[in-house]
Structure formats: C-alpha cells, structure tokens
Amino acid sequence: MTIKQKVRCAVYTRKSHEEGLEQEFNSLDAQREAGEAYVTAQRHEGWLLVADHYDDGGFSGGNLERPALKRLMADIEAGKINVVVVYKIDRLTRSLLDFSHLIEVFEKHKVSFVSVTQQFNTTTSMGRLILNVLLSFAQFEREVTGERIRDKLAASKRKGLWMGGVPPLGYDIKDRKLVINETEALIVRQIFSRFEQLQSVTSVAQEMRDKGCRSKTHTSRKGKTRTGRLMDKGFVYRVITNPIYIGQIVHKDQSYPGQHLPLIDQGLWQRVQDTLKASPRARGNYHRREIGAALRGVLKCAGCSSGMTPTSTRRRGRLYRYYTPNAHMKKSCASCPVGSVSAGEIEEIVLTQLQGILKSPEMVAEAWRQAKASDPYVTEQDIHKSLGNITEVWEHLFPAEQERLIRNLVQEVILKPDGVEIAIHRCAVGQLAQESSEKLPQKEAV
Numbered sequence: 001m002t003i004k005q006k007v008r009c010a011v012y013t014r015k016s017h018e019e020g021l022e023q024e025f026n027s028l029d030a031q032r033e034a035g036e037a038y039v040t041a042q043r044h045e046g047w048l049l050v051a052d053h054y055d056d057g058g059f060s061g062g063n064l065e066r067p068a069l070k071r072l073m074a075d076i077e078a079g080k081i082n083v084v085v086v087y088k089i090d091r092l093t094r095s096l097l098d099f100s101h102l103i104e105v106f107e108k109h110k111v112s113f114v115s116v117t118q119q120f121n122t123t124t125s126m127g128r129l130i131l132n133v134l135l136s137f138a139q140f141e142r143e144v145t146g147e148r149i150r151d152k153l154a155a156s157k158r159k160g161l162w163m164g165g166v167p168p169l170g171y172d173i174k175d176r177k178l179v180i181n182e183t184e185a186l187i188v189r190q191i192f193s194r195f196e197q198l199q200s201v202t203s204v205a206q207e208m209r210d211k212g213c214r215s216k217t218h219t220s221r222k223g224k225t226r227t228g229r230l231m232d233k234g235f236v237y238r239v240i241t242n243p244i245y246i247g248q249i250v251h252k253d254q255s256y257p258g259q260h261l262p263l264i265d266q267g268l269w270q271r272v273q274d275t276l277k278a279s280p281r282a283r284g285n286y287h288r289r290e291i292g293a294a295l296r297g298v299l300k301c302a303g304c305s306s307g308m309t310p311t312s313t314r315r316r317g318r319l320y321r322y323y324t325p326n327a328h329m330k331k332s333c334a335s336c337p338v339g340s341v342s343a344g345e346i347e348e349i350v351l352t353q354l355q356g357i358l359k360s361p362e363m364v365a366e367a368w369r370q371a372k373a374s375d376p377y378v379t380e381q382d383i384h385k386s387l388g389n390i391t392e393v394w395e396h397l398f399p400a401e402q403e404r405l406i407r408n409l410v411q412e413v414i415l416k417p418d419g420v421e422i423a424i425h426r427c428a429v430g431q432l433a434q435e436s437s438e439k440l441p442q443k444e445a446v
Contacts, residue, residue: 004046009083010054011035012072014091018058028055031087038085038116050081061094064101073102076109083112089120096132096139103128166226168244169216170263178244178260185263187213191239192264192272198312199275205236206311206324210340240272293321294347294402295413301325302416303337310343323415337417346420350413353422359384366426 013031020026032053039047052075056068064070069092075081084106086092092113093099106113114120120127170188171178187208194204214228215235229235239245246269247262248255293310300307308323321343357363368383411423 004044007042007045007047007082008050008080009039009042009047009085010050010052010072010075010081011039011085012054012056012069012092013087014056014059014061014066014069016058016060021057026057028057031091034087034116035085038114039083047083050075061090061092063095064093064098073105076105076111079109081111083114085114085116087116089115089118094139096136166216166218168242169239170245171260178258180261180263184216188239188245188263191236192245192268195236195240196268196271196275200311201233201236201240202309203311203313205231205233206322206340207313208236210313241276245269293323293343294406295323295343295350296403298406298410299323299346299413299415301327301338302414302421308341308415311340312343338415341415346415349420350410350422353420354410354424357422357424363426370427 011032013028013035015021015027021028032055036049039049052071054068054072056066059066059069072081072084076084084092089099093102103113105111120130167173167178170181170185172181173179191204191208194207195201198204198207208231213231215231217226217228219225243250243255244258244260245263246266247258247260249258250256295308296310297307304325304327306325306327308325310321311324312319312321322340323343323346324340325338358367364380364384368378368380371378371383409424411425413423414421
C-alpha cells in the first residue's frame with residue numbers, strides 16, 4: 001500500500017468591503033467552507049488543511065497590501081504550505097501583474113494554486129493560459145467599473161454636489177450636503193480678511209497659531225476622529241485658494257456652482273487672488289514697508305538652531321511685532337525654549353548691548369584706527385562720542401536704514417532663554433562712527 005505524501009493546504013478568502021462581515025455567517029465564511037470542502041474531497045491525495053485562517057475582510061483585490069495575504073506569503077516562503085485554495089481567482093487578486101508576481105513566488109517554493117469554482121491547476125500550461133485570460137477579463141471589468149465611478153463622480157460635481165470626504169473648515173456634512181459651521185466660518189473669514197490686510201501667508205499663519213486656531217476636527221461615519229492641527233502656512237494657503245468658500249465645487253481644475261452657501265463674498269475672494277498673483281518679491285516689499293524688522297536675517301534661535309522670521313498681528317487696531325523661529329512656524333516646534341518674542345523688546349535689548357560693545361575701549365580704538373584712514377584729523381574723543389550716541393541716531397532712522405545699519409555692523413545675534421550673544425563685523429565700526437556723527441540732529445543755537 002502506497003502512503004500518500006501529506007499536502008498542506010491553505011484556504012485564502014477576501015471581501016472588498018466590510019459591510020456584512022458582522023453577520024454570523026458571512027461571505028468569508030462561505031468562501032472558506034467551499035475551500036475546506038474541496039480540500040476534504042482531495043483527502044485521498046494526501047491533502048490536509050492547515051490550522052491557520054487567512055481572511056482579508058474589507059481589503060481591495062487591486063493591490064497586495066493585505067495583512068492575511070502577507071501572512072500567507074510569509075508562510076509559503078517558510079515552507080509551511082503546498083497548495084493555496086481560493087473560491088475564485090479574483091479573491092486572490094484582480095491585477096494580472098500582481099498575479100504574475102504571486103505565481104512566481106508559488107513556483108519558486110513549489111506551491112500549487114487551485115480555484116474551487118473554476119477548477120484550475122497552475123501545474124499545467126493550459127491552466128496557466130486560461131488563468132491569464134480570466135484575469136485579463138477581471139482587470140478589464142475592474143477598469144470599466146472604475147471609469148463608471150469616475151464618470152458618476154464628475155457628473156455629480158458638475159451638478160454642484162459634495163461627493164464625500166472630510167469637509168473643509170467652515171462646513172459640516174448634513175444629509176450628504178455641506179452646511180455652514182458658524183464657529184469655524186468666523187475663523188475662515190478672519191483668515192481671508194487678515195491676508196488682505198497683511199499680504200503675508202506666514203504672518204496670518206502665525207497669528208492663527210497664536211490664537212490656538214486648528215484645522216478641521218472630523219469624525220467619520222465609522223466613528224474615527226481626526227483631530228485638527230495647529231494651522232501652518234500650507235493650511236492657510238489652501239484655505240485662501242479654495243473656491244469652495246465662494247460656493248464653488250472643483251473637479252479637475254474646473255469650477256461649478258455648488259449647492260452650498262458661500263462663506264465669503266466674491267469681492268474679497270478676488271482681492272485675495274489678485275494679491276496672491278503678485279510676485280513674492282512685490283508682496284515682501286509691501287510687507288517690509290509696512291512693518292519694520294531691524295534684526296531680519298541676523299537673529300537666530302539657540303534653542304532650535306534656526307533663523308527667526310519677523311511676523312506681526314494687529315489687535316484692536318494696534319500692531320504687534322514678533323520674531324518667530326522658522327522651525328516653530330513650519331513644524332509646530334512646541335519644545336523650543338525660546339518661541340516667539342516681542343520684536344520691540346528684543347531690538348531694544350540688542351541695541352543696548354550693542355551700544356555697550358561699541359563704547360568699550362577696544363572697539364573705540366579700532367573705530368578710530370579705521371576712521372583715520374579717511375580723516376586724519378578725527379580724534380578718539382570724536383569717535384567715542386559718535387559710537388556712544390547710537391541709540392539717539394537709531395531713533396531718527398527709517399526702518400530700511402535701521403536694517404541696513406544692523407546688516408553692515410552685526411554678523412549674527414543668537415537668542416537664548418537667558419540672554420543674547422552678539423557677533424559684530426569689526427571692520428565696519430569706523431564707517432558706523434562717521435555715519436553716526438553725520439546723522440545726529442543738529443541742536444539749534446540759543
């Protein structure tokens with residue numbers, strides 16, 4: 001009597017959607033029952049079921065990113081399986097390319113593949129040919145279904161319908177329609193109006209972050225909650241460029257009238273878009289004219305080793321200026337020990353320390369040495385007086401002149417939690433002394 005060699009069989013099942021899986025006997029159970037019955041019928045050939053179940057519920061057959069399938073392939077590579085049994089071929093995959101990849105792995109490890117309802121065996125050339133033909137039709141059907149879905153989506157958007165997903169800030173979903181969330185709508189309108197005033201996405205983002213404003217917090221129909229994040233530049237830009245806020249629905253760069261109410265008027269939208277179309281240099285020049293920033297380009301944060309960008313906010317008609325680490329703005333760097341600092345306060349601290357440095361005997365001597373090269377009659381007392389009056393000169397300079405003075409004199413300013421470190425260009429102190437004496441206001445004779 002010939003003893004048949006044991007053939008270890010694994011039944012793989014899959015269902016694209018989770019709907020119905022909560023039932024006592026679902027689609028996966030039906031597939032596995034059919035597969036187990038087939039294996040039992042081949043018991044005379046030595047076929048035996050392995051104990052593990054390989055069930056992928058709620059996973060598409062369009063790719064191989066499925067937990068049970070990965071576990072199955074790992075067991076095949078480990079030599080634990082001889083035959084893979086499925087109810088239908090498309091339960092394993094709908095992609096001809098993916099199927100070819102799986103078959104290569106099967107052949108490498110001498111694993112056969114069986115479809116219960118289609119009676120195919122991959123050990124024969126005819127079986128391979130028929131499998132490829134069937135998979136080609138399965139992929140064709142999938143592509144046609146995808147085209148139908150895309151066409152339906154496009155037609156619905158042309159009618160102004162909201163087609164699902166996370167609603168934008170300012171709206172909620174009710175009966176599959178967008179309805180205004182008044183609390184969030186106030187924030188959206190503020191973003192638009194503040195950008196019109198400041199003409200700077202960075203400044204608006206910083207202002208919103210300072211107020212603790214976050215992106216949309218949304219709970220899906222399955223009960224999963226996505227918590228909003230503190231607003232950054234990218235989020236603010238997406239808000240002010242989203243036509244949904246003027247009542248439009250966009251599909252493939254085309255806008256259609258939506259069936260929801262707008263949050264902002266057409267006039268404000270157009271002014272914001274016109275500002276965005278202006279070159280970054282032009283908007284930057286406007287921002288610099290409106291808001292001085294003497295330490296621009298030289299102030300750095302010791303905590304996160306990044307440059308500090310001038311930002312501003314306006315509250316109750318009053319302008320407040322700040323310097324904020326770039327890493328803090330871009331990455332929500334809450335651990336930074338420095339964070340945003342008042343521009344006026346840090347500029348005053350730097351100016352005071354700078355005056356102390358310039359009045360030191362060593363610096364006065366260096367400035368005198370440099371100044372004598374162009375004016376041999378200048379005295380050390382003249383230099384000491386000029387450098388000692390930098391604070392008075394500073395108050396009579398326009399913001400652009402203040403920036404130029406700092407850039408010429410200061411190499412960098414390192415801001416620490418407990419103070420600042422200033423590195424200066426020693427070669428510029430002589431020129432500074434001469435400019436300071438020229439810019440001092442002349443006192444009227446009594």
